Amino acid sequence: MVNAPTVALQSIGADTSAPIGRHLLGVVNFTDKSSEITIDKACPRVSVNLAETVGDGFAEVWTTARPVTTGQFGTISWASDGEFFFGAFHIPELPQYAEATEASYTEVLELTESLGYRPFRIWHYISGLNEPNAAGLETYRDFCLGRARVLERSGITHDMPAATVIGAHGGGIVCYLLARRRGAHVNLENPRQVPAYHYPARYGPKSPNFARATHLTAADGSTFLYVSGTASILGHRSMHPGDVAAQTRLALDNVGYVIGPGNLFAHDLNAGQGLADLTAVKVYVRHRADLPVVREICRATLPESADVVYLNADICRSDLLVELEGIAPQQLATSGSPQ
Ligand SMILES: O=C(O)C1=C[C@@H](O)[C@H](O)C=C1
Numbered sequence: 001m002v003n004a005p006t007v008a009l010q011s012i013g014a015d016t017s018a019p020i021g022r023h024l025l026g027v028v029n030f031t032d033k034s035s036e037i038t039i040d041k042a043c044p045r046v047s048v049n050l051a052e053t054v055g056d057g058f059a060e061v062w063t064t065a066r067p068v069t070t071g072q073f074g075t076i077s078w079a080s081d082g083e084f085f086f087g088a089f090h091i092p093e094l095p096q097y098a099e100a101t102e103a104s105y106t107e108v109l110e111l112t113e114s115l116g117y118r119p120f121r122i123w124h125y126i127s128g129l130n131e132p133n134a135a136g137l138e139t140y141r142d143f144c145l146g147r148a149r150v151l152e153r154s155g156i157t158h159d160m161p162a163a164t165v166i167g168a169h170g171g172g173i174v175c176y177l178l179a180r181r182r183g184a185h186v187n188l189e190n191p192r193q194v195p196a197y198h199y200p201a202r203y204g205p206k207s208p209n210f211a212r213a214t215h216l217t218a219a220d221g222s223t224f225l226y227v228s229g230t231a232s233i234l235g236h237r238s239m240h241p242g243d244v245a246a247q248t249r250l251a252l253d254n255v256g257y258v259i260g261p262g263n264l265f266a267h268d269l270n271a272g273q274g275l276a277d278l279t280a281v282k283v284y285v286r287h288r289a290d291l292p293v294v295r296e297i298c299r300a301t302l303p304e305s306a307d308v309v310y311l312n313a314d315i316c317r318s319d320l321l322v323e324l325e326g327i328a329p330q331q332l333a334t335s336g337s338p339q
């Protein structure tokens, strides 16, 4: 059994207890209910308001190999098994988010640093993502302002892991993250894209802070590639405006490139992966009417083995129609060589 967090995408309301030999680390329900976070002795349970109906929703269930302890630190609900950590915070709907984002991100860094953990994957779901805040700044750019201020103070603006920022249907900001105590993970860039840290000022007063993917090696040598929300961007430009099919193909192509052997070799890593290795894929589609086209392209491109879910959501640039993320696990065969 892998001694690293693994994820299963289950239907909402399905029994979200851990499989035999695994322990719950965190449960994220994508539902039609309001965003909230609860915590019990088992783990934090996050609800993200991002499904049209319960039927559209799903549960993202993270488990780990060892029993966890849970805790609360300011706005952060967390669980840890001593090596891996799951944390989450919720900021209610506000006229502006930078200040509250700064406060919660400060708590995330204080908590993970005090416990000796380093984040390796972060997700954010933000209602009104493309809407102007009370000061007229797009909410996504408002969020980036708050995040960047904290990371600048901590000197880690260019060392953040894979991330996702996607719109929610209401409820303010929900953020959840995975972190690890020991061992280094490697943040990857995609040479076909300008690193988000270096986006020109036209995209906002502060650049986003995330890597294109993060590569993690577990104690048993298994590796996991966590791919950020990836869109139809080359260089720093959004490509194929208005053409959701072309945007879907380029987003998939960007994912295949960033986890491919050439890019991993360029980051001094072995055993690149491919789209055929992806699982736990979340596809975010701006217009519901585009879902059938996006599904068709994804089904033709992704392996049948992949768990793929589709969500109707706003994306961090208003000219982007689709974005997707995934995980490429590489379990070691018993011989110790990559499968
Ligand atoms: O700002 C981010 O962290 C981010 C935005 C999107 O490009 C994508 O969801 C990945 C990360």
Ligand SMILES: CC(=O)C(=O)O
Pocket (backbone or CB within 6 Å): 196, 208, 229, 230, 231, 233, 316, 317, 320, 323
């Ligand atoms: C916008 C987006 O998806 C990116 O910056 O990669």
